[in-house]
Amino acid sequence: MADFEPKITAFVCTWCTYAGADLTGTSRIKYASNVRVLRVPCTGRIDFMYVLQAFAQGADGIIVSGCHPADCHYTSGNLHARRRWVVFRKLLDFVGVDTRRIHFAWVSAAEGAKWADLVNSVVASVRELGPYDEYRQAIPSHIRPGGVAA
Amino acid sequence: MSALHDAARGILESGAAAVVIGHGEGTATGARPLFVRDPAKAGELVFDERCVHNLAVYLLKPEVKALGRAALVGQPPTLRSVLQLAAEQQLKEGDVILLLPEPDGGVRQVESFADIERAVSEADAQLSPEERACLDEVAALPREERWRFWQQEFTRCLKCYACRAACPLCYCTQCIVDVNQPQWIPVPPHPLGNMDWHVVRAMHLAGRCIGCGACARACPVDIPLNLLNQVIEEEIAGQFDARAGLSASASYALSTFTTGDKDTFIR
Ligand code: SF4
Numbered sequence: 389m390a391d392f393e394p395k396i397t398a399f400v401c402t403w404c405t406y407a408g409a410d411l412t413g414t415s416r417i418k419y420a421s422n423v424r425v426l427r428v429p430c431t432g433r434i435d436f437m438y439v440l441q442a443f444a445q446g447a448d449g450i451i452v453s454g455c456h457p458a459d460c461h462y463t464s465g466n467l468h469a470r471r472r473w474v475v476f477r478k479l480l481d482f483v484g485v486d487t488r489r490i491h492f493a494w495v496s497a498a499e500g501a502k503w504a505d506l507v508n509s510v511v512a513s514v515r516e517l518g519p520y521d522e523y524r525q526a527i528p529s530h531i532r533p534g535g536v537a538a
Numbered sequence: 539m540s541a542l543h544d545a546a547r548g549i550l551e552s553g554a555a556a557v558v559i560g561h562g563e564g565t566a567t568g569a570r571p572l573f574v575r576d577p578a579k580a581g582e583l584v585f586d587e588r589c590v591h592n593l594a595v596y597l598l599k600p601e602v603k604a605l606g607r608a609a610l611v612g613q614p615p616t617l618r619s620v621l622q623l624a625a626e627q628q629l630k631e632g633d634v635i636l637l638l639p640e641p642d643g644g645v646r647q648v649e650s651f652a653d654i655e656r657a658v659s660e661a662d663a664q665l666s667p668e669e670r671a672c673l674d675e676v677a678a679l680p681r682e683e684r685w686r687f688w689q690q691e692f693t694r695c696l697k698c699y700a701c702r703a704a705c706p707l708c709y710c711t712q713c714i715v716d717v718n719q720p721q722w723i724p725v726p727p728h729p730l731g732n733m734d735w736h737v738v739r740a741m742h743l744a745g746r747c748i749g750c751g752a753c754a755r756a757c758p759v760d761i762p763l764n765l766l767n768q769v770i771e772e773e774i775a776g777q778f779d780a781r782a783g784l785s786a787s788a789s790y791a792l793s794t795f796t797t798g799d800k801d802t803f804i805r
Pocket residue numbers: 704705706707708743746747748749750751752753754764767
């Protein structure tokens with residue numbers, strides 16, 4: 389497991405966290421390169437199916453991040469999303485999905501350093517948990533998407 | 539039973555409704571849904587403990603709507619379904635008459651949403667003791683074993699979608715599982731794709747499920763899938779103090795928010 393590099397998929401809103409991650413770069417803060425950032429208009433746009441699809445296609449951990457409450461570009465997209473996540477986390481936990489692999493955060497456009505810390509800590513914790521093969525093994529190998537090794 | 543027959547006959551004869559949806563004798567020992575349009579056939583209605591289907595599922599079907607106004611032989615879950623459909627703007631005042639068999643053999647007729655609201659309570663749609671025991675047992679398992687439990691359950695799923703067809707609140711004309719551009723839910727019935735289906739079904743009913751259990755009863759392979767809905771409804775009741783099917787005008791728990799909603803899990 390020592391050489392296991394976790395794959396982290398991050399769903400971030402374009403207005404806050406994406407800009408924040410950009411600031412991390414322009415501030416020349418170094419952080420783990422395990423994260424694939426996917427930009428969406430708003431946290432309210434993050435369908436829970438994205439999370440399931442990411443796990444199925446090889447993600448070992450997931451970050452969902454957007455604007456702090458009261459900062460949403462669309463006023464309340466993040467607050468609607470928050471309710472959905474409360475319910476979704478409960479359901480995933482009940483069906484036995486490892487919710488320790490799904491991380492939610494509010495990262496503003498000014499929080500470049502918070503983004504770096506977030507990614508580093510998620511990578512470290514998922515590295516600890518190991519690859520999420522348990523999830524992908526539920527797909528028969530001949531139809532596993534992208535030939536993901538599991 | 540004769541009070542039910544009389545009420546149904548009266549409604550059909552007066553033209554108050556064009557069809558009475560209730561139960562009739564099935565081919566074997568069970569009861570099956572029965573649509574009575576001819577007053578002379580009102581005597582074929584039966585009502586006993588075998589009548590477990592949630593008949594509200596028929597109310598939005600185009601072919602049933604085309605018959606005209608419907609009267610339903612109702613039970614508490616039917617009433618809650620009607621209220622939830624009303625809250626979701628799928629039924630309007632006066633669209634349906636409910637015939638409620640009473641323990642003393644009489645039949646009560648309710649029509650207005652206000653009267654239906656008075657006739658329902660939170661205690662109406664509860665898990666059976668066996669279902670409650672199963673839910674608590676699964677919830678108490680270590681996470682890995684919960685995963686294995688549900689994978690074993692989902693492995694049996696045939697993707698027949700009988701659960702969807704039996705649910706009064708699953709009324710979308712195009713369901714996400716029927717969409718293939720993009721294909722959100724894998725077609726082959728492998729355990730992971732089946733889990734996708736179950737998560738989607740439960741999430742799309744979150745805050746809307748009235749707990750009738752029709753989905754689980756419809757399942758040919760006995761997957762206790764209503765437990766997924768139940769877990770969600772209990773979370774929504776606990777976190778947001780919202781319950782489906784008690785009011786014809788309540789707003790949907792997930793289309794609103796408060797600034798104090800729980801966010802201890804968010805960094
Ligand atoms: S999801 Fe199941 S229990 Fe809930 S309303 Fe639909 S059929 Fe009834």
